[in-house]
Amino acid sequence: MHYAYHFNVVWDHWRDLAEGAWLTIQLSALAMTIGLAVATVCAYAKAAGPSPLRRAVATYVEVIRNTPFLVQIFIIYFSLPTLGISVGANEAALAAMVINFGAYGTEILRAGIESIGQGQIDAAKALGLSRLQTFRYVVLFPALKTVFPALASQFILLMLASSVVSAISAVELTALTNSLVSTTFRPFEFYFVATGLYLVMALGFRAVLGGVYWMVFMRRQRI
Amino acid sequence: MNRTFGLSEFLFVVAAVRWTLLLSLVAFLGGGVLGLVIAILRTTSSRFLRLLTNGYIQLFQGTPVLMQLFVFYYGLAVLFDVQVDAWPAVALAFTLYSGAFLGEIWRGSIQAIPRTQWEASACLSLGYFQQLRFVILPQAMRISIPPTVGFLVQLIKNTSIAAIIGFVEVTRAGQLIVNVTFQPMVVYPLVAALYFAVCWPLSLLARNLERRIDADLGIKWHL
Numbered sequence: 001m002h003y004a005y006h007f008n009v010v011w012d013h014w015r016d017l018a019e020g021a022w023l024t025i026q027l028s029a030l031a032m033t034i035g036l037a038v039a040t041v042c043a044y045a046k047a048a049g050p051s052p053l054r055r056a057v058a059t060y061v062e063v064i065r066n067t068p069f070l071v072q073i074f075i076i077y078f079s080l081p082t083l084g085i086s087v088g089a090n091e092a093a094l095a096a097m098v099i100n101f102g103a104y105g106t107e108i109l110r111a112g113i114e115s116i117g118q119g120q121i122d123a124a125k126a127l128g129l130s131r132l133q134t135f136r137y138v139v140l141f142p143a144l145k146t147v148f149p150a151l152a153s154q155f156i157l158l159m160l161a162s163s164v165v166s167a168i169s170a171v172e173l174t175a176l177t178n179s180l181v182s183t184t185f186r187p188f189e190f191y192f193v194a195t196g197l198y199l200v201m202a203l204g205f206r207a208v209l210g211g212v213y214w215m216v217f218m219r220r221q222r223i
Numbered sequence: 224m225n226r227t228f229g230l231s232e233f234l235f236v237v238a239a240v241r242w243t244l245l246l247s248l249v250a251f252l253g254g255g256v257l258g259l260v261i262a263i264l265r266t267t268s269s270r271f272l273r274l275l276t277n278g279y280i281q282l283f284q285g286t287p288v289l290m291q292l293f294v295f296y297y298g299l300a301v302l303f304d305v306q307v308d309a310w311p312a313v314a315l316a317f318t319l320y321s322g323a324f325l326g327e328i329w330r331g332s333i334q335a336i337p338r339t340q341w342e343a344s345a346c347l348s349l350g351y352f353q354q355l356r357f358v359i360l361p362q363a364m365r366i367s368i369p370p371t372v373g374f375l376v377q378l379i380k381n382t383s384i385a386a387i388i389g390f391v392e393v394t395r396a397g398q399l400i401v402n403v404t405f406q407p408m409v410v411y412p413l414v415a416a417l418y419f420a421v422c423w424p425l426s427l428l429a430r431n432l433e434r435r436i437d438a439d440l441g442i443k444w445h446l
Contacts, residue, residue: 003301066376066422067415068383071394075415078407156285163287167387174289188301191293195286202285 009186010193020176021197027090027172028159031097035158036151038098039105044135046106047113057106064103070164072096077168093162093170101158108150112143145217152209156202163198173197228406236410239396240417246392247379249314254321254378261326263355266333276326283323288384291316296388309390317382324374332367333359369433376422376429383418393417 010017046057064072076099077092087095116139124134144151166174177194181187226232261279264272283291296312336359344358386395397414401407 003304062423062426063415063419066380066426067418068380068394070383070386071397071411071415071418074394074397074407075411078401079411082406082408160285160287163289164384164387166289174287187293188297191290191297195290195294198287198290199282199285203281 003188005189006186007189007193009184010189013180013184013190016176016180017173017193017197020171020173020194021201023171023176024159024162024173024198025201027094027097027165027170028155028162031094031101031162032155032158034094035098035101036105038102039109040140042102042106043109043113046110047139048131048135061103061106064100065107069096069100069161070167072100073165073168089165089168089170092168093165093172096165097158097162100161101154104154105151108147108154109143111150112145112147113139115146116143148209148213148217152206152213155209156205159205160198160202226403228400228404228409232400232404232410233413236393236396236400236413237417239391239393240421242390242392242396243379243382243394243418244421246313246317246382246385246390247375250317250321250378250382251375253314253318254325257318257322258325258329261322262329262333265326265330280323280327283320284327288316288320288381289387291320292384292388309385309388313385313388313390317378317385320381321374321378324377325371328370328374329363329367331370332363335366336362366436369429369436372425372429372432376425379422379425380418 042057042060045053049057073092073096076087076096077089080087120138120142121134124138129137162172163174165172166178169175173194177190181190184190261276264276265280267273292313295316296307296309299312299315300306340358340362341354344354349357382392383394385392386398389395391399393414397410401410404410
């Protein structure tokens with residue numbers, strides 16, 4: 001109990017921490033955007049694709065959801081180069097996050113798609129809409145509305161999980177904190193403050209995504 | 224001359240599964256006790272206790288597991304003036320982490336029990352703890368089993384993050400073997416397969432239980 005806290009050292013490096021937080025936000029937002037596109041394609045394939053494709057998507061989802069994110073990162077960053085597929089740490093981190101979010105997103109979207117009544121789809125068919133048109137206009141939008149809260153929490157989980165990519169020294173908040181720790185020898189103070197930054201980001205994202213939900217789904221409903 | 228990946232390396236990685244399972248078990252049991260207390264406090268009439276437990280849940284669900292590990296690892300060192308072994312820090316961090324998630328899952332299960340059950344048991348002059356023990360918790364437990372098993376999968380996968388601070392479980396064992404054999408293409412897929420072998424049956428079990436309970440409750444199963 002004789003530890004002298006030196007939080008002033010952390011304050012001296014606030015610019016680095018802010019930059020790290022910004023990098024984490026960028027990385028997570030980019031991974032979510034691409035991951036959501038992957039999830040939409042996979043969910044469509046799973047709902048309406050031919051059966052081999054459906055099985056392939058199901059395998060992808062099950063494998064990703066039942067293995068740790070850290071091991072997925074290691075496979076992309078360390079294992080794939082032995083097959084000649086070599087990527088930098090940041091690209092590997094982004095790829096791992098996209099693949100991970102894609103699998104969870106597929107499963108979430110599937111639940112939303114299955115909540116659309118058969119009557120809606122029959123009605124779309126009766127109006128002469130093609131399969132893709134039906135998916136886009138009749139199924140996807142209401143499905144997204146139903147599962148938006150689940151997607152939002154999955155996104156926050158992704159943002160928090162992104163701290164793990166520091167293990168391959170991809171640049172984000174945790175990796176920057178690690179390097180500050182190794183130059184200042186103040187691990188407790190820096191990790192404590194970085195944890196606080198993550199908490200602020202998680203709460204901030206929750207508020208922002210709640211706002212997005214209102215803008216996109218609720219406001220439209222009122223008109 | 225490198226070591227090649229042979230039987231003894233294979234056995235080293237497979238044997239490390241026991242540390243992954245032991246850590247998961249400790250965190251799950253400790254977190255289970257903590258989670259039960261939190262779930263009950265979250266549903267009491269005391270505003271203060273509800274706020275306090277909600278803050279705890281927000282804190283652990285809104286920060287990365289890796290950061291929690293760092294803070295506990297270095298925080299215990301600060302408290303005791305010596306660098307402790309990774310075990311206590313990792314076990315404590317994962318227990319508190321599980322407590323937050325299980326507390327939130329079980330709170331939902333308790334609140335899903337209709338108010339009339341509380342009122343009916345109050346009419347039978349059961350005290351608060353008798354109501355919980357004999358009427359509410361047995362019913363809440365039933366609906367909480369599938370998400371609890373689902374969380375166990377998440378916990379087992381997340382224990383891999385302990386590898387980053389040097390706790391030797393299956394992911395760390397894989398890293399150690401990669402460091403001497405330079406065969407990441409063999410080792411990391413093996414590690415992933417081991418997690419899959421543990422997690423996939425649990426995922427299937429959770430899904431089946433969910434389907435069965437929903438059928439019993441007369442809810443159309445669509446998840």
